[in-house]
Amino acid sequence: MKKAGTPGISQCMIxxxxxxxxxxxxxxxxxxxxxxxxxDTGSTDRTVELAEKMGAKVYHFQWIDDFSxxxxxxxxxxxxxxxxxxxxxxxxxxxxxxxxLKAVREAHSQGKESIFASLVNLKDDGALISVMxxxxxxxxxxxxxxxxxxxxxxxxxxxxxxxxxxxxxKLTIFHTGYGEAESGKKVGRNLxxxxxxVEENPDDFAMWGYLGxxxxxxxxxxxxxxxxxxxxxxxxxxxxxxxxxxxxVVCLRLLQVLIVNPKTEEEAIxxxxxxxxxxxxxxxDFDYILVGYLLTKENWAEAExxxxxxxxxxxxxxTTGKAMLxxxxxxxxxxxxxxxxxxxxxxxxxxxFTTVLLKEDPYxxxxxxxxxxxxxxxxxxxxxxxxxxxxxxxxxxNTFYNFSGMKDRLFVLRAAMGAEYGALILVMRxxxxxxxxxxxxxxxxxxQ
Numbered sequence: 414m415k416k417a418g419t420p421g422i423s424q425c426m427i428x429x430x431x432x433x434x435x436x437x438x439x440x441x442x443x444x445x446x447x448x449x450x451x452x453d454t455g456s457t458d459r460t461v462e463l464a465e466k467m468g469a470k471v472y473h474f475q476w477i478d479d480f481s482x483x484x485x486x487x488x489x490x491x492x493x494x495x496x497x498x499x500x501x502x503x504x505x506x507x508x509x510x511x512x513x514l515k516a517v518r519e520a521h522s523q524g525k526e527s528i529f530a531s532l533v534n535l536k537d538d539g540a541l542i543s544v545m546x547x548x549x550x551x552x553x554x555x556x557x558x559x560x561x562x563x564x565x566x567x568x569x570x571x572x573x574x575x576x577x578x579x580x581x582x583k584l585t586i587f588h589t590g591y592g593e594a595e596s597g598k599k600v601g602r603n604l605x606x607x608x609x610x611v612e613e614n615p616d617d618f619a620m621w622g623y624l625g626x627x628x629x630x631x632x633x634x635x636x637x638x639x640x641x642x643x644x645x646x647x648x649x650x651x652x653x654x655x656x657x658x659x660x661x662v663v664c665l666r667l668l669q670v671l672i673v674n675p676k677t678e679e680e681a682i683x684x685x686x687x688x689x690x691x692x693x694x695x696x697x698d699f700d701y702i703l704v705g706y707l708l709t710k711e712n713w714a715e716a717e718x719x720x721x722x723x724x725x726x727x728x729x730x731x732t733t734g735k736a737m738l739x740x741x742x743x744x745x746x747x748x749x750x751x752x753x754x755x756x757x758x759x760x761x762x763x764x765x766f767t768t769v770l771l772k773e774d775p776y777x778x779x780x781x782x783x784x785x786x787x788x789x790x791x792x793x794x795x796x797x798x799x800x801x802x803x804x805x806x807x808x809x810x811n812t813f814y815n816f817s818g819m820k821d822r823l824f825v826l827r828a829a830m831g832a833e834y835g836a837l838i839l840v841m842r843x844x845x846x847x848x849x850x851x852x853x854x855x856x857x858x859x860x861q
Contacts, residue, residue, distance in 0.1 A: 419514070420521045421447035421493030423553065427474070427483040431501035432458040434589070438501045439467045445510045446497065452487040478606055481559035488558065494521065497550050502590035503532075512584055517550065520578035527551035527567065527577045529733060530584040537589065543737040546581055546657075563606040564623045564658075581733050603627055618647035622663040629666055634674035641667040653692045656734035661693040665702065672706045682706060695730035697723045697739040704749065717753035720746060744770060744777070751783050755790070763787040768812070775813040775821075778828060785832035802836035806844065816845050823854060 424446040426438060439449055449469040453461050454476040464471050474486050488496060495517050499505075505513060520528050528550040534542040548567055551557055557575070559565040569575050604627045610620045625641035628634075644663045652660040668685045671677045682703075689699040700723035707716040723739050724746060732740045739746060747766050754763040767784035770777055785805070788794050794801035806825075814821035822845045829837040842851060 420495050420517055422495045422497050422513070422517060422550075423448050423450060423491035423493040425450045425452070425484070425487040425491055425496055425498045426501055427452045427454055427480070427487055428456065428460055428464070428501045429454045429476070430456045430458045431460045432456075432463055434501045435460050435463050436467060437504055438499065439464065439469055441505045441507070441510045442497070445514060447493045448491070450487055450490050452483055452490075454483055478609075479562045481561050481565040484559045484565060488553070491553050494553055495550060496553050499549055499586060500588070500590075503549075503586050503588045505586060509585055509587075513550070516578070516580045516584045520550075520580070521552075523578060525552075525576045525578040526554065526557065527575050528584065529577050529579050529581050530586055531581045531732070532586045532588055534588050541741050543741045544732060545737045546732065546734045547586065548575075548577065549586060550584075551575075562610055563603055564619070566659075579733055581731075604631075616647055618644045618649070618652075618663075619659040621647060622659055622666070625663070625670070626666055629670055634670055635676070637670045638667065638674065641670060656693060656696060661689075661696050661735070662737075664689045664693065665696070665698050668699065668702050672702065695726065695735055697726035697730070697736040699723075700726065701736075701739040701746065708749070711756075713753050713756035717750065717757055720750045720753060724750070744773070744780075748777070748780050748783065751780070751787075755783060755787050760787045760791050771813050776824065778824070778831070781825070781828040782831040785828055785834050785837065789832060789834040789837070799836050799840060802834070802840045803844070805837055806840050819850070822846065826854070 422442075422445070424439075424442045428435065428451055431438070435451075439451075442449055449467075451461075451464040451469045451471045452474050453464075453471060454474050461471055470490070472486070472490055474483050476483070484498065487498070497513065516528055516530075527548045529546050529548060530550065532545045532547040532549075534545065536542060551567060556570045556573070557567060558570055560568045567575070603623075607620055607624045607627060610617060611624055614620060621640050622644035625637045625639075625644060628637035628640060641663055645667065648660065648663070655661070664685065668682070668689060671682045671685055686699055686703050689696065693699070700719040704716050704719050704723065707719065724743075727736045727739050727743075730736075747770055751763045751766040751770075754760075754766065764784055764787050767780050767787070770780045771784070775781075788801075788805045791801075794805065797804070809825055810816045814825060816822050816825075822841065826838065826841045826846075829841055846854060
């Protein structure tokens, strides 16, 4: 039962054969939303049975190759002031669901019609892929409906600007469904629907962009480059300063395709990069993507420059509609920056960056290895031999690790071996391990 003055939420979704995710998709909304609406488009598994068992209102919609038609059908069934339209492979955490109530209440009081939230894309094993900005929560108004057979978007039927509340720092939706079998099924289905859209509307720049994305997912680099280039050529000028999947992301994808396509000349890559930062100067991912290319060339100086620029752009302009790759794993970005500093002979900066990372998580093995390589390469420490290595061990023990426990001693020993830091290996073995412990450690290392 909702509190007086609190707008109700209708949770809506369209599904087909989602028996593996439907229970989680409905569980997060229990006690949060006022009703749960499931529109089934032809399931042959237990999706409908499980949804009904969990108390959802289940409706059936004959699939007509049109995602907007199915979603708009679901909206017509909704009775409450706000709608949360998530897919069956998307969910809020328990705390995130409570944040949803706060966000809706705040947006409602401000007279907003929709909410920008963060969408975190995860692999099946929980590894993070990217962070995006999406509108999945919006007012239940007759003027707000989805448009587009595929890659549908929320639009105002009377063409008024949709007033949105920026809640990307307060509200996070998690999205799975990136397993190989599921991804392959979606690619084949989406490709045919997008081709139909392009054939019917050959000047639709957004659909050309989505077509390029599908070819990119299939590894068809030439076809992807052609479609993404067509999208950019058709893109109206007013979209070239906006940040979303039909504007800045099209250029980002083209940059990625040019880099991975072995036929591409370097000047074409750099021209795409220059076009990107000129038209979308607040997007950190142009520099971040270019860094990957520069690292394959071992161009450490340029890679460092562009990494710094990516992180500065992220810090300055944030993540609303932007920086889905840079923001996805800042730890990786700073570790790469430390690697660049190491290869550029900037040992103090390398140690400074790795120190910040290890204070957040001391068990980042690759980060500690980079730090130890920097210490090993420092002329003053190297010239001091075992004494210098002892100073490094004391620093590690005072700053990150508890050497009274076997776990931390063994972790640092392994990192020293990975860094080929012979003096520190001797210090760790002689100062922090007894004879019996050393025998056990050597036996364990031999088995690995």
